Amino acid sequence: MKAAAIDIGTVTTRLLIADVCDGAVQELVRRVNITHLGAGLGMTGCLSADGIDRVATVCAGYKELMDAQDVKRSRCVATSAARDARNTDQLRAALERCGLLLEVISGDEEAALSFAGATYGRSGEGLLVVDPGGGSTEFVLGDILPAGSASGNGRGARFLSAPPAGETPAPILRFARSLQMGSQRMTDSFLPSDPPTAAELSCCRQALQSLLDAPVGELRGNVREMTAVAGTATSMVTVRDSIDPYDAARVQDARVTRAQLRELEEQFCAVPTAQRARICGLEPQRASVIIAGTLILQEILDFLALESFRISDTDLLYGILLKLSV
Numbered sequence: 001m002k003a004a005a006i007d008i009g010t011v012t013t014r015l016l017i018a019d020v021c022d023g024a025v026q027e028l029v030r031r032v033n034i035t036h037l038g039a040g041l042g043m044t045g046c047l048s049a050d051g052i053d054r055v056a057t058v059c060a061g062y063k064e065l066m067d068a069q070d071v072k073r074s075r076c077v078a079t080s081a082a083r084d085a086r087n088t089d090q091l092r093a094a095l096e097r098c099g100l101l102l103e104v105i106s107g108d109e110e111a112a113l114s115f116a117g118a119t120y121g122r123s124g125e126g127l128l129v130v131d132p133g134g135g136s137t138e139f140v141l142g143d144i145l146p147a148g149s150a151s152g153n154g155r156g157a158r159f160l161s162a163p164p165a166g167e168t169p170a171p172i173l174r175f176a177r178s179l180q181m182g183s184q185r186m187t188d189s190f191l192p193s194d195p196p197t198a199a200e201l202s203c204c205r206q207a208l209q210s211l212l213d214a215p216v217g218e219l220r221g222n223v224r225e226m227t228a229v230a231g232t233a234t235s236m237v238t239v240r241d242s243i244d245p246y247d248a249a250r251v252q253d254a255r256v257t258r259a260q261l262r263e264l265e266e267q268f269c270a271v272p273t274a275q276r277a278r279i280c281g282l283e284p285q286r287a288s289v290i291i292a293g294t295l296i297l298q299e300i301l302d303f304l305a306l307e308s309f310r311i312s313d314t315d316l317l318y319g320i321l322l323k324l325s326v
Helices: 049-068 080-084 088-096 107-118 183-190 198-213 230-240 258-269 290-304 316-324
Strands: 002-008 012-021 024-034 073-078 102-104 124-132 137-144 172-179 225-229 255-257 308-312
Touching: 002 049, 002 316, 012 049, 012 316, 024 049, 024 316, 049 088, 073 080, 073 088, 073 316, 080 088, 080 102, 088 102, 107 124, 107 137, 107 172, 107 225, 107 316, 124 230, 124 290, 183 198, 183 290, 198 290, 225 230, 225 290, 230 255, 230 258, 230 290, 230 308, 255 258, 258 290, 290 308
Parallel strands: 002 073, 073 102, 124 225, 225 308
Antiparallel strands: 002 012, 012 024, 124 137, 137 172, 255 308
C-alpha cells in the first residue's frame, strides 16, 4: 500500500511517502521544511498568519507530490503548536483549501506514534523514546518482546496498553507523557538574547528541571536505553560529525554522550544566530532554537542519570504509516 504521512510541528513540517506492507516501510519520498508555525505563540496564544501561510504553501506542494505518487491512504497531523493555539481552525481551513484534512492529535497519541516509529525493527525492555519538539517533548517507556515472551519489567510504571492474550505482542507501553517544553517554547520564554547570556541559560535549565521533576520522576531507574528522535536530536549528530547534506544512514543508531552535548552547547552559544546558521550540519532555519533544544536533551540525560542516548531517524512519521497499514 502506498501511504503518506504529514507531520506539522511547532518548528517543522514534514512528509513521508512510502510503500507499507506487512509492517515493513520502504521510503519513496521524504521532505522536511522548517516553517516555524509556533513562532510567537507563547506571547499571543495564536498562530501567526505568516506561520499558517508558510505551512499551507509547503503542504500544497506535499499534496502535489502525493497525487503524483498515487498515494492511496494518508494522514495529516499537527502537534503541540496546533494543540495550544486559539486559532487552529484557521490552519485547518488553509489546509482544506490544499485538499488536506488536518487532525490535531493529543500528546499521548503523539508519544505512542513516536514510540512505534522509533522502535521500528527493534526489541528490548525499558526502552525510552524522547521526542523533543518545538513546543513539547514526549516521553514513552515501553517493552517490545518476541512472541511468547513475558515481560520481566515489574517495576511499577503505569500500563497504557498491552497485547491481547494469545496474540503476537504489540509494544507494551508502560508510561507516556507530553510536557510543555520544546525548543521554540523555551527560546521564547527564557533565551531572549542572541547569543543567550549565562544567566538566561541558567534560568532555562532551572525551568527545565522543574518541568521534569514530578511528571516524569517515575522514569528514574526504569530506563535501560534512551532513544531520541526528530530534528533537534538528529542535529546533534549532523553537527558533531559535520554531515552535510543529511545522510540518514550515518545518523541512524548514532550515539550522543553528555560530554558531546556540552561541547555542542558551547559551540552554539559562542556565536549569534546569523553565524550559528552557517555551522556545518545545522539546518540554517533551526539555528534560532537549537540552543534550547540542546539544553532540553542535556537536562533529560542529567535527570535520568544516563550517560548517552541513541538516535533514531524513524519517528512519528513511521508510526503514522505503520498505524495506517493496520
